[in-house]
Amino acid sequence: MRIPVQINESSAEPLYHQIETQLRSLIVTGQVAEGTLLPSIREFAADLKCSVITIRRVYQDLENEGLLRTRQGTGTFVTRVDTDDREEYKKQIVLEAVRSLLDAARSVGYSPEELKALVDETLRKEERK
Amino acid sequence: MRIPVQINESSAEPLYHQIETQLRSLIVTGQVAEGTLLPSIREFAADLKCSVITIRRVYQDLENEGLLRTRQGTGTFVTRVDTDDREEYKKQIVLEAVRSLLDAARSVGYSPEELKALVDETLRKEERK
């Protein structure tokens, strides 16, 4: 199974953290179902063009959070998915991004109106794709 | 002069990078004017509760970009401000944030309508402050 993770080369956010955040999101939102066998660390590393160690760290961190279960010689599986706070989690993710957008806009002195216009315009462009 | 830089402790973005990005933005957008004497590295470091070295790195990087000029014993000044691409720069900053918001929304399966509603709601809340 292929896991849709996007690496942003130019970001200052550490590689392992980008992968970890996105994979966690995929699991918690249910886009990668409970019981799923994830790609092996080698396969995933080759896919993302990074080191095996980096993937291992991601799997290990998420295992410590209780989202994954790893067995040597076998692979890494998705375990628990708490569907209760799934919607809440999703909203948090988006709200976080909205807040950082507002910060950015304020930092360069964009008014709420200008910002709203820019968001609307971008949304329209996206829909046309 | 006090420089309004906000450190996000919980972010994975390196400290020096957070400071650098925000200070660059303040200079390029003209919120910190050409000729301004910035706080000394010690003063700034104390303000942000970080190491002197970290501030020095920021000043040095921005000096290499041509935005600052440093003289030992005297301090660090804002030099050039290219007002030509100021508006363009501002828009880029905001657009970048809009894009990452769209990414976040898509990654958790938020529809454009839901997203727009959330943005509007947040903007309204902000205005009431």
Place this chain on the structure above:
DNA sequence: TAATGTGTGCTTATCAATATATACAGGAGC
């Protein structure tokens, strides 16, 4: 059932980037 092949994850050794504390050195002003 023992041997082996090929897939897993794991360990070690290493390097680069980030961040720090502490001590050094130059300029301004009394």
Place this chain on the structure above:
DNA sequence: GCTCCTGTATATATTGATAAGCACACATTA
């Protein structure tokens, strides 16, 4: 001169990222 402000250099710890090889699990097959 001295003193007190600047930035600068050195040495060190911590974290992020890598390569190469070790160890376990399981299926195949002699």
